[in-house]
Amino acid sequence: MTGTFRRIALALAGVGLAVTLAGCEAPPQTSKQTGYRGTGMAQITSPELEAYLKQANVVPPPPYPLEPSDAPLAKDFYQNVQVLGDINADEFNRLMLSITEWVAPTEGCNYCHNPENLASDEVYTKVVARRMLQMTRTINASWTDHVKQTGVTCYTCHRGKHIPTNVWARPAPEDLRGNFIGAKRGHNDPVESVAFSSLPKDPFTPYLLGAEPIRVQGHTALPSDAAHRSIASTEKTYGLMMHLSKSLGVNCTYCHNSRDWANWSDSTPQRVTAWYGIRMARQINAEYIEPLKPVFPATRLGPLGDPLKVNCATCHQGANKPLLGVSMLADHPALAGPRTPAVAPDAAPPADAPDPKAPAKRAPG
Numbered sequence: 001m002t003g004t005f006r007r008i009a010l011a012l013a014g015v016g017l018a019v020t021l022a023g024c025e026a027p028p029q030t031s032k033q034t035g036y037r038g039t040g041m042a043q044i045t046s047p048e049l050e051a052y053l054k055q056a057n058v059v060p061p062p063p064y065p066l067e068p069s070d071a072p073l074a075k076d077f078y079q080n081v082q083v084l085g086d087i088n089a090d091e092f093n094r095l096m097l098s099i100t101e102w103v104a105p106t107e108g109c110n111y112c113h114n115p116e117n118l119a120s121d122e123v124y125t126k127v128v129a130r131r132m133l134q135m136t137r138t139i140n141a142s143w144t145d146h147v148k149q150t151g152v153t154c155y156t157c158h159r160g161k162h163i164p165t166n167v168w169a170r171p172a173p174e175d176l177r178g179n180f181i182g183a184k185r186g187h188n189d190p191v192e193s194v195a196f197s198s199l200p201k202d203p204f205t206p207y208l209l210g211a212e213p214i215r216v217q218g219h220t221a222l223p224s225d226a227a228h229r230s231i232a233s234t235e236k237t238y239g240l241m242m243h244l245s246k247s248l249g250v251n252c253t254y255c256h257n258s259r260d261w262a263n264w265s266d267s268t269p270q271r272v273t274a275w276y277g278i279r280m281a282r283q284i285n286a287e288y289i290e291p292l293k294p295v296f297p298a299t300r301l302g303p304l305g306d307p308l309k310v311n312c313a314t315c316h317q318g319a320n321k322p323l324l325g326v327s328m329l330a331d332h333p334a335l336a337g338p339r340t341p342a343v344a345p346d347a348a349p350p351a352d353a354p355d356p357k358a359p360a361k362r363a364p365g
């Protein structure tokens, strides 16, 4: 009797162990040191994870090679070109093919156009796409402290979908049942964007749309008077940090030396890149996406009626560099930034232009 009992108990324990271990990753894991010895600054990865990232980040080839062309500028050739007027019509048409592939591969051109009149702005997606073109050029031209020369295209975020996979909007307020129950403030309500932690689930409104300071560590023995060094903002900050780690597929020590989170001289160069990334996300959200609110139909808005916005995961999608650092800009130079018209090599300054080498004239009086 006791023998049977023991056997059943052992079998149950075995099943329990198998179930528990199924949650773990199979070896081998590799660990790469990213800071001084003894600081625990290391990144852990596995061949499985690397294989997954490789297949999730395949870069689509351009429609055909970009060839030199003497076609007229798009603004002179077409009727209603407001952003891409500075590239020639051939390059313009090729870019239309690419953005179709990146944003609406099944619907084609008509996702943004009335096929009867390509110049018309009646389809809202075209108005959004025009603003996205400006946004993409700004990211590539003004935020090289973050995106370096790698830059981004529509594909970095969209990956063949109308709406990027990772977006956020302001969450609906909690239902407090007429103040009968206490506010959870994001606790026990795990969401993926903060890596399923029990931390406020919307660190984005204050930090990636607003510009609240992300400075919570006290430097004095007594509580400081700075309002942003409160428990509530500490929780929001840790929520944001969980998001940073999860979006990039790294742990905290990719950027920090955990003996002193706030200290910049102990941090890695990646933390500085991340600092610029936070400012870049703020500009994308506040200046480009929020103002598109009246353009979007209600189905494209969050529960409080604001457009779906960008966070670190929108571009990164689990990789420390989006698309594993492969640049698509060389194949699509029109997205690198506004192009200044080329000056013919034999062009001379007008005869009455001041000589640049002459000493500057003093202002009168």
Ligand code: HEC
Pocket (backbone or CB within 6 Å): 078, 079, 080, 081, 082, 083, 084, 085, 096, 097, 099, 100, 103, 104, 108, 109, 110, 111, 112, 113, 118, 119, 120, 125, 126, 127, 129, 130
């Ligand atoms: C994701 C949205 C989108 C898709 C898909 C798209 N376009 Fe466009 N298209 C635009 C935008 C935005 C403009 C205006 C660009 C500007 O103002 O600089 C434009 C402008 C044009 C124009 C200039 C019309 C004029 O006279 O002003 C042509 C031609 C054009 N597109 C052709 C195409 C073709 C062909 C396809 C399919 C291969 C296509 N587009 C797919 C967004 C799109």
Ligand code: HEC
Pocket (backbone or CB within 6 Å): 099, 103, 112, 125, 126, 128, 129, 132, 133, 136, 152, 153, 154, 155, 156, 157, 158, 162, 163, 164, 167, 284, 296, 300, 301, 306, 307, 308, 309, 310, 314, 315
């Ligand atoms: C930094 C990330 C990012 C980049 C880069 C980006 N987009 Fe977007 N795009 C978004 C987000 C986020 C939305 C969703 C907004 C919403 O639905 O409220 C969006 C929405 C759109 C929509 C509306 C789709 C629909 O069905 O409502 C179009 C069209 C679009 N983008 C075109 C483009 C084009 C074209 C480019 C490249 C020139 C581009 N986007 C680059 C983030 C990006």
Ligand code: HEC
Pocket (backbone or CB within 6 Å): 214, 215, 216, 217, 218, 237, 238, 241, 242, 244, 245, 248, 250, 251, 252, 253, 254, 255, 256, 261, 262, 263, 270, 271, 272, 274, 275, 278
């Ligand atoms: C990709 C880089 C990166 C990762 C990963 C990261 N952080 Fe941060 N962290 C930053 C940056 C950048 C700031 C400063 C933000 C600012 O000033 O705008 C910061 C600020 C902080 C602060 C506030 C410091 C102060 O001045 O009061 C704390 C605490 C913190 N991080 C903890 C963490 C923890 C815990 C993790 C892991 C869950 C983590 N961080 C992961 C980049 C990172």
Ligand code: HEC
Pocket (backbone or CB within 6 Å): 139, 146, 147, 148, 149, 150, 151, 152, 156, 244, 248, 270, 271, 273, 274, 275, 277, 278, 281, 310, 311, 312, 313, 314, 315, 316, 320, 321, 322, 325
């Ligand atoms: C518009 C797209 C985009 C968004 C949004 C974005 N990044 Fe990046 N990020 C990039 C690109 C592109 C690179 C690669 C630059 C390069 O080649 O070095 C990069 C690189 C980085 C790196 C350097 C990685 C390394 O290993 O050297 C860090 C750290 C980083 N991003 C953090 C962030 C954080 C944190 C956020 C959110 C606040 C963020 N990024 C949002 C596009 C983006």
